Amino acid sequence: MAGLIETFIGPRVPIEELRRRRFHYLAPGVVLSIARLCLLVSIFLPYWMMELQAPQYPDGLHVEAYVNRLVGDVAEIDGLNHYIGMRPLEDAAQLERTLSIAMLIVLVIAIEGALYIHTKWAALIVLPVIVFPAFFLIDLHFWMHTFGQNLDPAAPLSSSIKPFTPPVLGVGVIGQFKTIASMGPGLLLAWCASLLTIVGLVLHRRAYRPLHDLKEPVTT
Amino acid sequence: MKRALSLLGVGLTATALLASCSEGERPARQRADAQTSNVSTSRATGANGTLEQVARERNLTPDDLIAAAKTYLPSGRHDDYIMFSSGGHSGQLFLIGVPSMRLLRTVAVFTPESWQGWGFGAGNEILDEGKVNGRDVLWADTHHPALSETNGDYDGEFCFINDKANARIAVIDLKDFETKQIVKNPLSLSDHGGCFVTPDTEWVIEGGQYGSPLGWEYAPIEDYNNSYRGYVTFWKFDRASGRILTDKSFAMELPPYWQDLFDAGKFVSEGWIFGNSINTELATGGIESGNPPFEAGVSQRDNDYLHVINFEKAIATYNAGKTREVAGFPVIETQTAVDEGLLYFIPEPKSPHGVDISPDGNYIVVSGKLDPHVTIYGFNEIQEAIAGGGYTQDQYGVPILDFDDCTVAQIEVGLGPLHTQFDDQGYAYTSLFLEPAVARWALGGEAGKLNPEPDWSLVGKVNVHYNVGHISAAEGDTASPDGKYLVSLNKWSIDRFFPTGPLLPQNFQLVDIADQGDSMQLLYDMPVGFGEPHYAQIIKADKLDPWLVYPEIGWDPVHQRVDPNAPRAGQEGITRNGNTVTVNMTAIRSHFNPEHVKVKQGDRVIWRLTSVERAQDSTHGFALPAYNINLSLEPGEYIQFEFVADQAGTFPFYCSEFCSALHLEMMGYFLVEPN
Structure with a gap:
């Protein structure tokens, strides 16, 4: 059993080696800690923002998506969307929003965990962190597509507005509205976390792989 | 200590990121204003001729032009x-x-x-x-x-x-x-x-x-x-x-x-x-009496x-x-x-x-x-x-x-x-x-x-x-x-x-x-x-600092507070208690809910109506012909009125303020069944 754990978490650094090359071994930890913090802070910031511009709304309509909630002119946008038969925004991604905070905390813990694992398994554990921002956008696209393509055929404007998929990022046009969607600071922080995790992994591997190789001479 | 310092560094990075993200998302209107105010004042040629031409054609003196310039407000600009x-x-x-x-x-x-x-x-x-x-x-x-x-x-x-x-x-x-x-x-x-x-x-x-x-x-x-x-x-x-x-x-x-x-x-x-x-x-008049x-x-x-x-x-x-x-x-x-x-x-x-x-x-x-x-x-x-x-x-x-x-x-x-x-x-x-x-x-x-x-x-x-x-x-x-x-x-x-x-x-x-x-x-x-x-x-x-819409949905402007009786979205309905019928109705572009209100002649009707709108200027009217009712329901406003449905008949009620493209369709029927 101990052997299995040893295989999984990899070798420890001898104390004299650690003292000699402190930065070499601490750097991955620092980088990954920043990644953790980025993810934590991102919970409190909008991940995605959309502005709707139309002559009747001189200040535009704004909606901001946090990982767990929608804020902004949601009621007004829903009010407009009911004309074309789109379901209320709150109906979208309910499962994702319910689980998001717990999931992000798990990701943060996963990074923490990876620090103590000095084998290539570390990469597997933090893989969700790396792909998380991309997953967010793909999921968002899925919902935009689902909502835009499944309009209520009995809605007032069902005959004049054909099903459509609003772009997840960038500019779209629907009726008199121009939609401008962009990544929010939360998602940018998640991207930072993703990149920092990759950098952290490279440093991690650079620091511990020699130790690993020393313990287990290459068999091939 | 080092760990604390590194955390501080992270904090600063995050703040800088946030600051850079929040730039560039100011309302479009301000940008437009900035552009229009850059127009050079020396440019006296409009789309339809020069200032001199217009003044000659309209018989305006230089003083008239100055007076016009001192009072004219371009579209969208407000008075001082x-x-x-x-x-x-x-x-x-x-x-x-x-x-x-x-x-x-x-x-x-x-x-x-x-x-x-x-x-x-x-x-x-x-x-x-x-x-x-x-x-x-x-x-x-x-x-x-x-x-x-x-x-x-x-x-x-x-x-x-x-x-x-x-x-x-x-x-x-x-x-x-x-x-x-x-x-x-x-x-x-x-x-x-x-x-x-x-x-x-x-x-x-x-x-x-x-x-x-x-x-x-x-x-x-x-x-x-x-x-x-x-x-x-x-x-x-x-x-x-x-x-x-x-x-x-x-x-x-x-x-x-x-x-x-x-x-x-x-x-x-x-x-x-x-x-x-x-x-x-202390004059008391009285011209007719010779006073x-x-x-x-x-x-x-x-x-x-x-x-x-x-x-x-x-x-x-x-x-x-x-x-x-x-x-x-x-x-x-x-x-x-x-x-x-x-x-x-x-x-x-x-x-x-x-x-x-x-x-x-x-x-x-x-x-x-x-x-x-x-x-x-x-x-x-x-x-x-x-x-x-x-x-x-x-x-x-x-x-x-x-x-x-x-x-x-x-x-x-x-x-x-x-x-x-x-x-x-x-x-x-x-x-x-x-x-x-x-x-x-x-x-x-x-x-x-x-x-x-x-x-x-x-x-x-x-x-x-x-x-x-x-x-x-x-x-x-x-x-x-x-x-x-x-x-x-x-x-x-x-x-x-x-x-x-x-x-x-x-x-x-x-x-x-x-x-x-x-x-x-x-x-x-x-x-x-x-x-x-x-x-x-x-x-x-x-x-002056007026409200742009009422502060909350269900606002009673008479008492300047939310009325607990104001129906919200999802609370619509009609209830009868003896001869009293209470209508809980909401208004939003472009429908009233409920749309059918059925009572019997002689019923006392308590009509509670809330605009659940939040957009500025999305005012609805509520006109009930023959019963002399017309309301202006500003965004968030709640109004209650009461009357006895003494006239039997079919009364189409409708939104009397042009609210939306489907304004004409914003209507319903008040049906008073005769005794």
């Missing part, structure tokens, strides 16, 4: 000032932008107004407060709006306005520009001298006018001197509730001299109130009386209970006022129509309309005269101070001087009804140092068209007037506009008073074809 004008007989209040002189809207006050639904399902309980002897009185002769003040300066929170015809005062909340209260004066049927507020709006002053027995009980006109009286009422205003507290208010009985206007002192004169009178002759008509009888004496009231002491007298109940209202009798030293008279030139306190509170300006002078009384001089004693008395025992002791100056300004306003350059402006013109004259004292002209001298005049009554300068009756603009409220327009049949609009003329000396320029004529306004006040627009 808002004028609150009495609506005259319309019974309403008008809001007008200055300098553009565009009518922004009317505010329904004493009179039903169907666009706002006022009296047609909304505001009925407030209109009911204005009943006289239990009867509906649904017109009013609104005269003098008074904006609420803090330290003698407009604060933009409330506006009061009086109805001269029935002696009523209304309170308008400037959060939503809706009337919240109407108070009927129990003593009298006419009240020319309201409204005027004390420097912190603790009291609203309402002076009566035509002498009559208090409580307008019957008394023979032959008994005028003994049975008829004048009065001034002091209404206690409670800012927190936005209401006049009728049970903490009182009045002072005055001789029946036809009190005209009042004003409250400020700074040195705070705690004193000044009013004037026009019929110290002098009122117009002659009231104009016999060379002097009437300026009323000087020690208001601080009057409050103390009221608090001490030295009052008599008249029609259930506490009144300080004239004899008490004399005994307590609350009331003094000073002769004032013939039949005056204005009493205005200078911004520093030192001077009281009176214009005798049948005398070519403005007469300036000094507050300190009045105090010395009071302290000096040895007064004569009028026939009601009120002490009369000596004219010469109390006056500081008299200036010959012209014919028919009426009302005076002030600016920020030490000038006063007096309307001259007969010339007709507005005279600018220089104040004395500290204010006199603000301009080069000699103290207490006539500076210049500008002709107005025609027959000016009140004038209103920007914040021109406050402790800190703004100058810049003055509006002349002219009674006649004669040839100024296209003749709209024999009934012509009034003419509001905007005058530029920014430059010193004899340099006032007439800028703009605004026709007012919807009532004959009397007085107006002009407030800096940025002092």
Whole structure:
């Protein structure tokens, strides 16, 4: 059993080696800690923002998506969307929003965990962190597509507005509205976390792989 | 320690990231404004020709072009000032932008107004407060709006306005520009001298006018001197509730001299109130019996009386209970006022129509309309005269101070001087009804140092068209007037506009008073074809902070709070309890819910209607034909109305405010099944 754990978490650094090359071994930890913090802070910031511009709304309509909630002119946008038969925004991604905070905390813990694992398994554990921002956008696209393509055929404007998929990022046009969607600071922080995790992994591997190789001479 | 430092570094990185992300997402409108304001002023060529061409074709002088440029507002730009004008007989209040002189809207006050639904399902309980002897009185002769003040300066929170015809005062909340209260004066049927507020709006002053027995009980006109009286009422205003507290208010009985206007002192004169009178002759008319008509009888004496009231002491007298109940209202009798030293008279030139306190509170300006002078009384001089004693008395025992002791100056300004306003350059402006013109004259004292002209001298005049009554300068009756603009409220327009049949609009003329000396320029004529306004006040627009939509869904504007009965989205429905049917309805673009309301003839219907809109300007109407219901439901507003469904039939109700592309479809059926 101990052997299995040893295989999984990899070798420890001898104390004299650690003292000699402190930065070499601490750097991955620092980088990954920043990644953790980025993810934590991102919970409190909008991940995605959309502005709707139309002559009747001189200040535009704004909606901001946090990982767990929608804020902004949601009621007004829903009010407009009911004309074309789109379901209320709150109906979208309910499962994702319910689980998001717990999931992000798990990701943060996963990074923490990876620090103590000095084998290539570390990469597997933090893989969700790396792909998380991309997953967010793909999921968002899925919902935009689902909502835009499944309009209520009995809605007032069902005959004049054909099903459509609003772009997840960038500019779209629907009726008199121009939609401008962009990544929010939360998602940018998640991207930072993703990149920092990759950098952290490279440093991690650079620091511990020699130790690993020393313990287990290459068999091939 | 190192770990802590690294965390700090991370924090800073995150903050920088955030800052960079939040840039570049400002509303598009601001960017557009920035672009348009960059247009070079030297460019005088428009899409349709040069400025010179347009001026030639339209026969405009360079002065006309300057006047146009000083008043024109490009689309989307707002006025610097808002004028609150009495609506005259319309019974309403008008809001007008200055300098553009565009009518922004009317505010329904004493009179039903169907666009706002006022009296047609909304505001009925407030209109009911204005009943006289239990009867509906649904017109009013609104005269003098008074904006609420803090330290003698407009604060933009409330506006009061009086109805001269029935002696009523209304309170308008400037959060939503809706009337919240109407108070009927129990003593009298006419009240020319309201409204005027004390420097912190603790009291609203309402002076009566035509002498009559208090409580307008019957008394023979032959008994005028003994049975008829004048009065001034002091209404206690409670800012927190936005209401006049009728049970903490009182009045002072005055001789029946036809009190005209009042004003409250400020700074040195705070705690004193000044009013004037026009019929110290005690004329009672009777032209049909060979008596002098009122117009002659009231104009016999060379002097009437300026009323000087020690208001601080009057409050103390009221608090001490030295009052008599008249029609259930506490009144300080004239004899008490004399005994307590609350009331003094000073002769004032013939039949005056204005009493205005200078911004520093030192001077009281009176214009005798049948005398070519403005007469300036000094507050300190009045105090010395009071302290000096040895007064004569009028026939009601009120002490009369000596004219010469109390006056500081008299200036010959012209014919028919009426009302005076002030600016920020030490000038006063007096309307001259007969010339007709507005005279600018220089104040004395500290204010006199603000301009080069000699103290207490006539500076210049500008002709107005025609027959000016009140004038209103920007914040021109406050402790800190703004100058810049003055509006002349002219009674006649004669040839100024296209003749709209024999009934012509009034003419509001905007005058530029920014430059010193004899340099006032007439800028703009605004026709007012919807009532004959009397007085107006002009407030800096940025002092107003109105709601853009009601603060929360289900808002009851009468009580300025959310009504627990207001139906929200998801709470719609119709319930029956015996013969009472309660309709819980919401409105949102573009439907009412429910759309079918079925009752039986004779049912009592309680209709509760909430606009669940939150977008600015997404107002809905609600029209129920044949039942005389029409509402204006502003975003978030809740209105409840009740009626007996006594007419059987099919009544399509609909949204009467064009709300959306599917506005016509925003309707429903009220089905009353016959018995």
